[in-house]
Amino acid sequence: MSDNLNKKAPQDASRISTSEKWEITYWCDTLNCSEDELKAAVKAVGNSAQAVKDYFKKK
Numbered sequence: 216m217s218d219n220l221n222k223k224a225p226q227d228a229s230r231i232s233t234s235e236k237w238e239i240t241y242w243c244d245t246l247n248c249s250e251d252e253l254k255a256a257v258k259a260v261g262n263s264a265q266a267v268k269d270y271f272k273k274k
Contacts, residue, residue, distance in 0.1 A: 231262045246271055 223237045232238050233254055242264075243253055248271065260266040 229264050231257055231264050231267055233257055233262075242267075 224241060225232065225238055231242050231253070239250055239253060242248075243250055246253065246268065248256070252271075253267070256267045256270045260270045
């Protein structure tokens, strides 16, 4: 099976960037949240992927 070259993933999955639309889409799909929820979480706890995951677990 070949890799799906259309599916992008961040090079540094330990940080969440909200500056690229494709990365927002990736994290929203991964965390099952909306763009607004993702941006609010990053604003609340910073761009650490683990901190954002923990933030959503607490909600």
